[in-house]
Amino acid sequence: MDRLLLQHGTVIDTEPVAVHTDTDVLIQNGRIAAVGPGLDAAGAEVLDATDRIVAPGFVDTHRHGWQSVLRATAMDLGLMEYMSLLNGQIAPTLQPADLAVAAELTGLECLDAGITTLQDYAHIVYSPAHADAVVGGLQASGVRATFGYAQPVFAAADQWRADDARRVRERLLPDDDALVTMVLAAMGPSFAAPEVVETEWKLAAELDVRLVTHVGATADVPNPIALLGERGLMREGTLYVHGNTLTDEDLRLISGSGGTLSITPAIEARMNIGAPTLGRTRRFGVTAGLGVDVVTSGPGDLFSVMRAALMSEDVSDGERVPVADVLALATLGGAAAMSMQDRVGSLRPGKQADIVLLRTDDVSTVGGHNPIGTVVSAHPGVVDAVLVAGRFVKRDGRLLHRRVGEVVTEAKKIAARLAG
Structure with a gap:
């Protein structure tokens, strides 16, 4: 009707x-x-x-959806142990058929929990078939999503598949008004050499897609956002993920450039990624949303994440955050963080x-x-x-998805195989 x-x-x-x-x-x-x-x-x-x-509907601004078939595998692991197990050992063994199921399962899990919009950071693209599988799974689920095309974490820089990213943009996801759209999930200035970062940023401009990237201060790159600025790479609408260890100046630069931040408080706390960022984003006017991140190490719903945001900020030195502000983060804030505030995030007519x-x-x-x-x-x-x-x-x-039972059955088989 x-x-x-x-x-x-x-x-x-x-x-x-x-x-x-x-x-x-x-x-x-x-x-x-x-x-x-x-x-x-x-x-x-x-x-x-x-x-x-x-x-x-809730907006999840950051999730690695391929890990839905690896739920709770890293609950007691720190960040580096998690990366070694998930990205180093398990990720290379996953086949396109596995990823199609994982992506569809992720979309269904989101919808079941009231998450209608998802940013899927798919750092699992080992081949064109892997990319096609994730896109197809997201589309089959019925969730609104952005597919973040990303090379695997431990892939060499020269394995960046620019030609395949062009193929996905041109053939699979050319329509920015479709339910599933494309962004470029880049390694970014915290984890890649400057020349690689420039290549990623130029590719995003060529494809006319937004960028999303993990970011944080490291020993080698203490001011990654300032580094982008020095190279003329600050882009409006770029979504930075985590940022717990960024300096105040880097957060000011994100705000001033029209960049946004995805906060994943449950995982950031559990993996000890750094101090909560919510209070500082509010102080410096950074547009921010909430994200689940990984179901290997925490819950997959935004109710839990909203409470994690409240509680992590409550035990920090920041000011108390009203529940209304946290609900806004999970809806309109997340939509704005994904540059989708004109489409979703509120009940405004139109x-x-x-x-x-x-x-x-x-x-x-x-x-x-x-x-x-x-x-x-x-x-x-x-x-x-x-x-x-x-x-x-x-x-x-x-x-109401007609394949819920089949997806669950297929996911159980994959999980059992990976557990063995």
Whole structure:
């Protein structure tokens, strides 16, 4: 049906963050047409959203989706041990068929938890077939995603596959308005020689795609963002990941250049990557969103990540962060970090109807006095319905994807093989 009315819900919008009780959301042709009380239901399918919180879908700004079939393999490992095991030992053994399943599973896991937009940093592209498999899996899942084309972590610099990145851009992902689009996931200034960085940045400009890169201060590169500036490589819309060890000046440079930051607080804390960055991003005006990062070492939902952001900042020297600000990070902030704020992240009329409905009559949510706090305190089990571009991908607590059972079965086989 072209028209859908979500009626009588507790609506939380994020532009700005505000709660509206007994409010309707009208969806037409995949977009939000109107938000308000008593909207006209003529010609629309009506869903009674009483006892539901209606909010924008969550935005995960950083995840390595290929690791969904390696869940909890590195829970007790530090960063270097994790990289040695996952990127050094296991990644080279994965075949394109494995990656297709892992990507589809990642998309379904996201949708099941109310994450409607995902940035998949795919540093697993050993061949064109590997790239095709990840793209195909994301598309099959129904999630909105950016495919971050990346060379494997331990690949030599001369293995960068510029020609294949061009192929993916031209043949697979030429449409920036499609559900799955492309970004270039670069090694970046913290981990690659300056000439390699320049090659990556020039390729992104040639392909007309955004850049995403892990970043942090190292002994060899104490000021990676300043280094980009010195070489004229600061680009608006570049998404920097982590940045826990960056200097204040580098954070100022990100903000001033129109760059953005992905904060993955659960993994950053667990792997001891560095002090929390949320307070400093707020202080220096850096546009930021939240990310899951890796399910090998932590949870795959943004409810957990929102709470990790709150708690990690609470135990730091920074100022206390309101729950409304954390919800904004998981929605409109994440959309802005991915340069998608004009498409998703809020319930503003005209935007894509990427929406999550949460049960407030569950034993874990009933009695809630603060709807925003209820969302941040919730868990994937109360996600009742999810829409992407106005289409239900989850309804009545159940994913509607026709291959859920097959994907789970295939993923179990892959996980068992890798465990052996």
